[in-house]
Amino acid sequence: MNAIPIFADNERDAGVVEEICGYLTEEPPRNYFLFAGAGSGKTRTLVEVLRRMTGVVRHEKGGQLARRLRTYGRSIRVVTYTKNAVAVINGRLGDNDLVSVSTIHAFCWELVSGFNDDIRAALVAIKQAQLEKETAEAAAKPRGITPAKQRDLDEIKADIEAFKLTDVFIYHPDRETHGAGALAHNHVLDATAWLLLHRPTLQTILKDRHPIILIDESQDTMKGMLDALMSLAEPRGSGLTLGLLGDHRQRIYTDGHSDLPSLVPVSWATPELQMNHRSQRRIVTLINRIWEAELEGRTQPANGVEQHPRMEKAGGVVRIFIGDTSLSPEEKVKAERWCADQMRQASGSDAWSEDQYQLLALEHKLVATRGSFLDAYSAMALIDPNSAAPTGSGENKGPAAVQMLLNELSRLEACVGEDGAIDEFKATEVFRCFGRLDNMPESEVERAKRFEEILQGISDFAAACANPEATVEQVLTSVLNAKLFEVDPRLSAAFADKSPAPPAPGRGEEESKKDRIRRGWCALFATPWSQLQKYCTYLAGNSVLATHQVVKGSEFLHVMVVMDDKLAGGNRFSYDKIFGGVRLSKSDLDNAGKGKETTIDRSLRLLYVTCSRAKESLALVLWSSDPSAALNRIKESEWFSNEEIIEINFQV
Numbered sequence: 001m002n003a004i005p006i007f008a009d010n011e012r013d014a015g016v017v018e019e020i021c022g023y024l025t026e027e028p029p030r031n032y033f034l035f036a037g038a039g040s041g042k043t044r045t046l047v048e049v050l051r052r053m054t055g056v057v058r059h060e061k062g063g064q065l066a067r068r069l070r071t072y073g074r075s076i077r078v079v080t081y082t083k084n085a086v087a088v089i090n091g092r093l094g095d096n097d098l099v100s101v102s103t104i105h106a107f108c109w110e111l112v113s114g115f116n117d118d119i120r121a122a123l124v125a126i127k128q129a130q131l132e133k134e135t136a137e138a139a140a141k142p143r144g145i146t147p148a149k150q151r152d153l154d155e156i157k158a159d160i161e162a163f164k165l166t167d168v169f170i171y172h173p174d175r176e177t178h179g180a181g182a183l184a185h186n187h188v189l190d191a192t193a194w195l196l197l198h199r200p201t202l203q204t205i206l207k208d209r210h211p212i213i214l215i216d217e218s219q220d221t222m223k224g225m226l227d228a229l230m231s232l233a234e235p236r237g238s239g240l241t242l243g244l245l246g247d248h249r250q251r252i253y254t255d256g257h258s259d260l261p262s263l264v265p266v267s268w269a270t271p272e273l274q275m276n277h278r279s280q281r282r283i284v285t286l287i288n289r290i291w292e293a294e295l296e297g298r299t300q301p302a303n304g305v306e307q308h309p310r311m312e313k314a315g316g317v318v319r320i321f322i323g324d325t326s327l328s329p330e331e332k333v334k335a336e337r338w339c340a341d342q343m344r345q346a347s348g349s350d351a352w353s354e355d356q357y358q359l360l361a362l363e364h365k366l367v368a369t370r371g372s373f374l375d376a377y378s379a380m381a382l383i384d385p386n387s388a389a390p391t392g393s394g395e396n397k398g399p400a401a402v403q404m405l406l407n408e409l410s411r412l413e414a415c416v417g418e419d420g421a422i423d424e425f426k427a428t429e430v431f432r433c434f435g436r437l438d439n440m441p442e443s444e445v446e447r448a449k450r451f452e453e454i455l456q457g458i459s460d461f462a463a464a465c466a467n468p469e470a471t472v473e474q475v476l477t478s479v480l481n482a483k484l485f486e487v488d489p490r491l492s493a494a495f496a497d498k499s500p501a502p503p504a505p506g507r508g509e510e511e512s513k514k515d516r517i518r519r520g521w522c523a524l525f526a527t528p529w530s531q532l533q534k535y536c537t538y539l540a541g542n543s544v545l546a547t548h549q550v551v552k553g554s555e556f557l558h559v560m561v562v563m564d565d566k567l568a569g570g571n572r573f574s575y576d577k578i579f580g581g582v583r584l585s586k587s588d589l590d591n592a593g594k595g596k597e598t599t600i601d602r603s604l605r606l607l608y609v610t611c612s613r614a615k616e617s618l619a620l621v622l623w624s625s626d627p628s629a630a631l632n633r634i635k636e637s638e639w640f641s642n643e644e645i646i647e648i649n650f651q652v
Helices: 016-025 042-053 060-071 083-093 104-112 116-139 147-164 185-198 200-209 223-232 281-292 329-347 364-370 374-383 400-406 408-413 424-433 444-466 472-481 489-496 513-526 530-539 586-593 599-611 627-637
Strands: 032-036 076-080 099-103 212-215 241-246 317-324 358-361 545-547 556-563 614-624 645-647
Touching: 016 032, 016 042, 016 060, 016 241, 032 042, 042 060, 042 076, 042 083, 042 212, 076 083, 076 104, 083 099, 099 104, 104 185, 104 200, 116 147, 116 185, 147 513, 185 200, 185 223, 200 223, 212 223, 223 241, 281 317, 281 599, 281 614, 317 329, 317 627, 329 364, 329 556, 329 614, 358 364, 364 374, 364 530, 374 400, 374 513, 374 530, 400 408, 400 489, 400 530, 408 424, 408 444, 408 530, 444 472, 472 489, 472 513, 489 513, 556 599, 586 599, 599 614, 614 627, 627 645
Parallel strands: 032 241, 076 099, 076 212, 212 241, 317 614, 317 645, 358 545, 358 556, 556 614
Antiparallel strands: none
C-alpha cells in the first residue's frame, strides 16, 4: 500500500473549482452559495472559476460559454466589497473582456445612471414608505408622536419634496458628490434595489448585460439588493444565474441578512471550502470552538463548515489576558505592552517587542479614546453617524459637509514646517490642485491684492496650527476670512450660527436630527485642532489601533485584540458578556426568547472575525468588570488551556 503524502489533506478543496464550473455550465445554469470561511482561498477559487468560464484556461464547457458571451456582447459580473478587492481580482485575472469586476456601488450606478425619472420615483416611494412606517410606529407608542419625532418626520417629508423637484441626479461611487441632485451611497443602493423589483425594463437590461453575477462577501451585501437579485434568479433558467460567496460567521454589518444560509433556496447548490490556508492549527482550533460554543443568549445557529488547517501549519500561539476594566486608559496601555512582552516570550518572535503586531479594538470610540482624537470622532459622529468612521469597504471619507477640513486644510497643514515656516511651492501646488488659482482677478492691482490676502490667510493659518491649544474654530476663522478654499454651505452656516449647543438628550429622551447635528457642529468647533490629523489618519485606515470592521478581509502574522466594553461605547457588543464578566440584560434575554439577534450573537461574530485575522500568534486582552467571574467562565469554556490563561495583576 502506498503511503499517503503528508500534504494530501491540504487538497480537500481541490474539486470545488470544477464543481462550480459545472453549476455555471449546466443547462440551464444553477444558482449556488459557496460557503468560504476565513483564509479559505475564496478569491483564488473565484479567479480560477472565471479563468475557466472565459476560456483563459482550457475547459470544454467553459469555452462554449465564453463564445456565447462574446457573440452576444455579454459578460460575467463580479461584485465585491472593496475597491482593493476589485484591484486584487483584476490583477490575478488579467485583461479579460468577458469579466466586469466592481464594487456594489459602482455596479448599481452603472445600472441606473441617467434614468433620472426612475431614480426619482424610486426615492420618493422609498421615503414615502419610511414616512408611513415611522409615523405608525410612533403613533403606537404610549407618548405618541413627540415634538422631536415630528421634526424627524417633517425632515422625511422635506426629503420627499426635494426629490420630486430634482431633475438630474449625480453620484460617483468612489467619492462624495455635492450640490443639487447629489446622491449618498445608500440612496443609490436603495433606488437600484427598488427599480430591479418594479421596473421590468431594468430587469431585462441586467440579464442581457450580465447573465451571470457572482457576489463576494454576500453576508454583508445590503439586504434589499441581495433580495432583488435572488428574486430575479428564480426560478432556475430565468436568464440570470447568481453565485453567492461568503461566510455568515464573518458578518459584521447590519446591512446584510442575519442568517443568509437559511435563505438560500433548497434548489441551489451549496459547495464548501473547508480549508484554512491562513492560520496555524492552534488558531484554527480556537475559531472552530468559538463558533460551536453554546452560550446563554445565543440565537444564531452554529451552522457552518468546520475548518481544517494546512498539514504543515501545526503550531501557533494563543494567550488570553484578563484585567480589571477600572484601570485608567494610561494604565491599560502599559498593561497591554506587558501582555505583548509575554507574547514575545511565548512565541519567540521579536515582532511583539518591536510593535510589529496588529492591534484590533471592539468599536471606533475605543480607537478614538486610545488614539487621542475622541473629541473629533464624537463630533463627526453627531454630524453624520453614517460616515464618521472608516469601513472595510473604504467608502467612508468623513461627513461630506466637513471635507474641506479633512482634505484641503489637511494638505495645507502638511506645507507648514515644525518651525511654522511655510513651503510656498508646496502650498501653491495645494491651491492649484483644488482649483483656487483658476479664477484670479484679471486686473493686475486686484490680482496682487488677492495674492496678498491668500498669503496673509496662509500665514494666519500656519500660526493657528502651531498653537497646541488652538481649536478648530480658531483655525477655521483665518481660513474663512481669507476665503482660501471653497466651503460647503452647511459648514459656513454652522460656523456663522453662534447660538449655544442644544442640551444632550437625557436617558430615554428622543432628539431631533437637527438638534443632534447642531450639537455636533458646536462640538467640532470646540475640538482641539491637533486631533484633526489623527482623525484623518484613522479615516485612512492607517492608525496603529484598528477596528474589526476596518480590517475585514485582512490578515496579519501577529494580532492583539483589545476587548474593553467600558471604552467602546454603545451596547450593541459586549465581550464581557461572552466571557462572563457581565450578566445578560433583560433586553438580551427578551430578544433571545423571541429568537432575535442578541448582543451575544453580534459579539461572537466579531470575536470570530478578529481571531481569524491572525496567522502565527494571537493575544486576547479582556478588560472585565468582574475579572474573577470572567476567569472562571474562561476556564469552564475549555477554549484555552491553563497555561494560555493569564491574569493581569502586576503593578502598572
